[in-house]
Amino acid sequence: MMIDSYGKRILVCDDEASVIDSYRRILSDLVAPTTPPVLGELDALAADLFGDEPSTVNSAAVINDITYCRQGNEAVSVFEAAKRQGRPFSAVFLDVRMPPGIDGIETAKQLRALDPAINIVVVTGYSDHRPSEIAGIVGAQDRLFYLVKPFNADEVRQMATTLVHRWSTDQQTANELAERLVQLEQTNHALRESQAYAHQAARHDPLTGLLNRKGLEEEYSAALKDAKESGRLIYVAYADLDRFKQVNDGHGHIVGDQYIREFANRLVGATGTDGFVARVGGDEFMVVFAAETGPEPMLERLLRVGENHFIEAGVRLPVNFSVGYCSCASGMPLSEAMRRADVALYSAKSAGRGVGRAYDELLDAEILHSQSLARDLRSAIAADTLDLHYQPLMSADGRRVTGVEALLRWTHSQQGSISPALFVPIAEENNLMGELGDWVLRRAFADMQCWPGLVTSINISTMQFSRPDFADHVIEMAGAAGVPSDLIEFEITETALSDNMVQFANQVEKLVRAGFRLALDDFGSGYAGIGYLNRLQFSKLKIDRSFVSGLRIKPNADRMIRSIVGMGEAMGLTVTAEGVEEQFQHDLLQAAGCDQMQGFLFHKPCSAEEVLKLLDRQREAERAA
Template identity: 50%
Template sequence: MRGGLASCPASRPGQTEGRSMTSPAKTRRFLVADDDAQVLDAYGRVFADLVASTAGNGEDFDALSAELFGEGAATPDSEALIGDVVYCRQGEQAVSQVENALARGEPFAIAFIDMRMPPGIDGLETARRIRALDPNVNLVIVTGYSDHKPSEIALAIGRPEKLFYLLKPFDVSELRQLATALAHRWSCDNAVTDELALRVAELERLNAQLKASEAKAQEFARMDALTGLPNRMGLSERLQNDTHAVEGTDRQLSVLYLDLDRFKDVNDSLGHPVGDELICQFAARIREAVGDDGFAARLGGDEFAVISLDRGAIEGVVKRLLAGATEPYTMGGHVVLTSVSIGIAHSAPGRPHLVEAMRQADIALYAAKAAGRGVALEFVPSMERDILGAQRLAGDLAEAIRSDRLELYYQPLVGADGIPISSVEALLRWNHPERGFIAPMVFIEAAEKADLIRELGAWVIRRAFRDARHWPDLVTSINLSPSQLRAPDFIDELAKLVAEMSVDPTMFEFEVTESVLIDDVETAARQIRSLKDMGFKISLDDFGSGYAGLAYLSRIPFDKMKIDRSFVFNVGVAEGAEGVIRSIVGLGLALGLSITAEGVEHAAQHQVLQSAGCHNMQGFLFHRPLPVDETLRAINCGRLKIAS
């Protein structure tokens, strides 16, 4: 009998090397390492019985499984338990078998290892090496007497949850029960591992899709949907790259600001579709005029910019732009004649100053407009005097804030169906005693430049808190400037005002634009979380017109996303605009945000936005901005209509 078991490895009768006996699970393979051939033969008789069937012993196996692994342990099936048994007389042979089995993708489920196997390495070293090769195999230390304590064995081998002991002489039923329980536990662990692998693969697939979606969204964020030119964000990135390219050289960075003359007259007289077509045709002429001598972008409305690293080519570019812009534009039976005004600024050779070049080009454009339009002017220091007018405007604004001569109008927001009024947005208005109503973007820009924006913002918040008492059951939205949000004492001052005026923060929503995120996202996130902790809702305003990406959106706890009016305006006008809307809505919904579309002016836009899944609408189609008393009447009128 000893001679029949002397070779290594040896398979017992009725067993086939490598054949799965437990399909579809992995084959349960056993390894036995013992220097005593009679002991190996005893193992063989027990395992031969298990190869035949485990039926009839289920209750005993269940009991041992529960004892070893808890009540959730798998129960044995009625199929053959063992697919293969390998017997070894020496520890080195056992380690080699494990290594080969792993290489073939046929790992062992259980390894029974005798602690004393002279000559060669002992059972402890054998088990340690096997564990290093395969951390998932169940190791059964078989011993009658050991030089090592169980705690020492566990420390040397590792993974004590997969380490078990069997004392010699062992009972046949005890060996059968232990082998069965461990074999089924190994199969269960493999099933869990396979399931986890599938889940990981699925997560990786979803992550790849998410990255592709984000890349597409970022591409849209850098491109003007109407003209196909880069937008302000795309221009900013290109300017940064070109700035680095000329540093330390004799090259100059040139910036051109372009404004289509009397564009508002075209829009007002012929309508927005004609205006949009004019913008598109003008953009095409800019591309042709600039060619390879620069980089063009649309900043918004009828404003464009061109940057170039070739100072010598600028004169030719400007001539082509001026000539090309004056050629007649034909659109749907209408012929439009217009021109372009251009402001030009150059950086010092090899020392580009991006912000300064853009500022000077803007001043030069203002001078070109003032010179009668249709001309191009390079910045000269004397143009700075025109800034004095803006300073006077800032002085008047400061006085208007102090004397409480500003007003808040409120534009109602409605549900997806167009009714009822769901909230109102506070909009600042200034009726100058001499100049009449001044466009908000004009005096807000003046406030930013004159460092009045925080004072102006504080006035708006206090007035909105007071006016909202007229409609206590509606949420009031208030716009926050980046300067306000970044102010270190903003949260503390706001908390004092809330307490002073007994305000319920849950009935107010602060709107922030994407520009607050690009400079210091950590500060913005911290301030926004503080506002949320106070109870205020937070809305991301004008989404798609600036810098926000998935990374920003996932780090800041927004409640609402407002789709920029430029996307809404393009519905029915620009090809693919509806798809962009649906992509933005889908992104917002995936992030759990409420979606509002602003700038809704036509029923067709409303229909597309409603079908895309927008929750709320805002725009002239429903309500224009109204003074407080008219806002209150609109709210009450809406309630009466609903009640009727």
């Protein structure tokens, strides 16, 4: 098959005229038609560099045309125009430092966004950036290469020739795959008209091609029989993607379907010939495998499936999932094996997700207890028997209440007070966060009308933000309650920022436009950066309590706090310190410049009635003064 000749093109970008001239001299004889290089030698070179198998493509590795640019912005424009005209480049050579415009790293990032498959050669005489840092910014490490200035002419020629050849080979492979896809579609069309296809379709999932439940039942029975004859044990592992709904809601079902297909392919690859994989739900998969020495090696292979991000059409998402598994005695029904693996999966999710857990009979009791609590929590929400307590936020001197934070409390009729650390995860696992979050908003909106002019802070979970219309829903609720949006502050933890950033930012932007305040909770716990603070228009950051508690035992804690306060002041943010429990902490935090204090040193969380009494005492003291 003929390769599009326009593909053998190279783009060179360097701000120094002398370097551009060097490229011209080095590559000039490759541009004019020359005797094609020996195919075997060229393929061997490509195999050494990229791990490709020797190719039988009879294509001369020469360059049709080279375009030179002096600035990164110019290179991006030329590259985009060429792609739009159907004359793409095979490879790009980029200098790192190109003042006064964007540097080579940013240029590479923009080019990668335009064409994820482009081969990029980063050329530099400095050590400003390590290759791992550049790869993290630009992406597609297998198509990212490096040359050090002053470069060797043979290296440049070899790199240019090989990359052009590889690009051409990739194009031919893509065309061949497209032809094969057409042939496959024709074959599938014929199969649809046959009884054999009907049987196949009845046993397989149409999206992934994996076994469905019916196919799983048949293969499971056969696996049990084979295991009995061979003396090996059969295991069933239940793999469930974490928060897959957010992928569909945030990026659409096309990306969601590709995400599922990619995950399925990875599971199949990890399982190999030791078992088989079935899709039993939207984001749920079963892996049945035999093992002679225990399930640990297979479990390790399965968990490694999540090490690499899913990347598709510019979307980059983590692949987070949990696994529960059990051994299957001879004759164990599939339904019981799946139940046990599901129980173990629940334990894995409770342990923090991204882990594997084995079934244990004791887990049955834990599941029953958790399910019982979930039922009771649902009833408590419906019966309005939950409570909101409020912890005052104090001025820097600790004398005046400047706001309150709403904190959810549940007193069970039989088990007494239950910690939010226990019942909130149960709400998340049982799809109760929407109802629970709405209850908190309604109660907080009602209570805050008793202290007009005082800002009320409300914690919002990641799962609430995953609801596509969450911002509109909150705006509607606040309007119906008649509370001013500028006195409502939503606290969001740093961990929430690590999920669906695009959808998250859209929701936040709506809330900020409507007048709501935004506070970044637990700042310093490891996720957010200054870019988040600017982009999401936070008005406050709350220093993670670990810094405050570490003031006595960590020598650098006070310096870290001063740095955070300084950054907050520079960005015009209110800075609040949480977990203030001792006077010396208050003194240090006040000296560091914190605007607000919160902690047991001043007030513990209390009922709305106690808040009113506290405010009355404050007003009396102010009048007396």
